[in-house]
Amino acid sequence: MYVRSRRRPMGSAMSPFLARSLFVALYTLYPLGCILQLGPDTGDDLPILSVIGLLMVAASFLAFAVLAGSSFQRQAQEPDAKLDERELAQRNRAAYRAFAVLAGIVALGLLYMDLRMDFADRFPLWAPTEQAHWNALFWGAIILGLTLPAAFLAWETEPPLED
Amino acid sequence: MSRKDLADAVGVNPQTIGYLERGDYAPSVELALKIAGVFSAPVEMVFSLKPFASLAQIIRNKGEH
Numbered sequence: 001m002y003v004r005s006r007r008r009p010m011g012s013a014m015s016p017f018l019a020r021s022l023f024v025a026l027y028t029l030y031p032l033g034c035i036l037q038l039g040p041d042t043g044d045d046l047p048i049l050s051v052i053g054l055l056m057v058a059a060s061f062l063a064f065a066v067l068a069g070s071s072f073q074r075q076a077q078e079p080d081a082k083l084d085e086r087e088l089a090q091r092n093r094a095a096y097r098a099f100a101v102l103a104g105i106v107a108l109g110l111l112y113m114d115l116r117m118d119f120a121d122r123f124p125l126w127a128p129t130e131q132a133h134w135n136a137l138f139w140g141a142i143i144l145g146l147t148l149p150a151a152f153l154a155w156e157t158e159p160p161l162e163d
Numbered sequence: 164m165s166r167k168d169l170a171d172a173v174g175v176n177p178q179t180i181g182y183l184e185r186g187d188y189a190p191s192v193e194l195a196l197k198i199a200g201v202f203s204a205p206v207e208m209v210f211s212l213k214p215f216a217s218l219a220q221i222i223r224n225k226g227e228h
Contacts, residue, residue, distance in 0.1 A: 010176075083176075084174070084175035084176050084179050085175070085179075085190070085191055085194060086175065086176070086178075086179040086182055086188045086190075087176060087179070089188075157178075158181075158182075158185070158187065
């Protein structure tokens with residue numbers, strides 16, 4: 001997902017370091033926030049962990065919103081005709097790597113669910129059961145799928161030379 | 164000529180010119196020919212498989228001969 005602004009049709013210029021920091025924040029705050037927010041209900045009047053988790057998820061969405069308008073996201077999501085040959089070559093590499101990572105995560109998830117079924121009587125492993133759990137997994141998968149190619153681009157791109 | 168001017172002349176992102184200067188990206192034949200055309204020079208004067216000698220090195224070599 002790339003959000004184009006009228007003022008910056010090529011995406012907001014962002015240093016690779018800032019983009020990498022935002023991607024790291026996105027990929028750590030979202031899952032940790034979900035775990036804290038959806039953890040066991042302690043019955044407290046003020047579920048402080050749940051509030052902290054919600055704030056972490058909100059911060060991750062903020063990072064996502066900033067990245068959605070970045071030049072990295074533009075390169076990852078623009079139609080081919082709007083990119084030059086170097087951008088296309090980088091995008092193709094990034095998309096291939098992102099696909100490999102996503103396929104690996106899906107395979108590991110299936111392996112986990114398989115092991116959980118096999119060892120259900122000995123080790124009670126966690127599994128998503130409530131709608132909120134599936135909701136968190138769904139949006140996590142969407143965010144990862146939408147941003148992972150741009151994240152690989154952020155790690156591949158060198159800072160631009162001064163003109 | 165700035166990177167942006169050259170990029171506009173050959174229809175690429177200015178960052179791509181930076182990649183070419185650093186030697187981080189090998190252009191297609193088409194792009195190499197376009198860039199050489201902008202400078203009205205043969206393509207082998209602009210691109211080479213071996214690194215070009217620096218201007219200081221060239222002057223030093225001339226001084227030695």
